[in-house]
Amino acid sequence: MLRAQRARAILLIGSGFQDPAWERSLESEIAPYLRGGGRVAVVSRHRSLRVDTVLPENRAGAAALARALLGLGHREFGVLAGPARLTTVADRLTGFRQGLAEAGVPLADERVVEGAFTRDGGYAAASELLRRAPRPTCVFAVTDVMAVGALAAFRDHGLRVPQDISLAGFDDIPLVRELTPPLTTVALPLTGMGRAALDLALREPRGPRSRVERIVGEVRIRASTGTPG
Known part of the structure; x- marks a missing residue:
């Protein structure tokens, strides 16, 4: 549809998929648009x-978060992951595992819930x-939006955050600073990333x-994480 409308530029905002068939389909749509002078970021x-890419360092950010949570004394972790075929999920989960592995802390598959x-x-x-069982002392949600739901679930199950269980997310969407307690997270400059993608798409070749x-x-x-009880 965008090719037919002769759009000057196309921005793809959001995770890619680890799916060869999907990747081939996307490439087949993008290639003729690029050959016709279209711009993609x-x-x-x-x-x-x-194509031009704004690439958040998801693996490095998740690994850094794991090290910070380890520094608080946590050794029993759970992860709330999105769909496994998303590259964002795969990168953040891989980075978190790597950060734990550096300290010799394993993350069993059953501790990861999609x-x-x-x-x-x-x-x-x-x-x-x-x-x-057993309940982890700290939970990492691979996106802040999932962490918001997790916070509500913990409260509905009678758990206090962070006294009974710590919680961390990823992205630093504005909402999480207003939660009670405010959410520990990995902050990305989301507005700046969108601006950078547009600048790349519109720059002169x-x-x-x-x-x-x-x-x-x-x-x-922030206050959603503390030392294990």
Whole structure:
């Protein structure tokens, strides 16, 4: 549809998929648009595309968060993950595992619960995690939106955050600073990332249009995490 409308630029904002068939389909749609002079920029990792990219360092950010939570004394973790075929989920989960592994702390597969990338998905995944004994002392939700749902689930199950269980997210959407308690997270400059993608798409052509701008996240420890009880 965008090709037919002769859009000047296309921005793909959001996770790619670790799905070869999906990747081939996307590439087949993008290639003729690029050959016709169209411009494309993406945010996040899209494995099959050679286009301008704003790439958040999801693995490094999640690994840094794991090290920070280990520094608080946690050794028993759970993870609320979105759909496994999303590159964002795969990168954040891999980075978190790597950060734990550096300290010799394993993360068993049964401690990772997949859910929808939504508030309700986070609620359902957190509720499922609590049904799997033993209960972790700290939970990492791979996106803040899921963490919001997890916070509600913990309260509905009679758990205090962080006295009974700590909770951390990823992205630093504005809402999480207003929660009670405010959410520990990995902050990404979300508005700046969108602006950077637009700037890449609209810049004048100079050589191959496959520039990569890497965005480093910053761990922000807030009151939703504390030392294990």
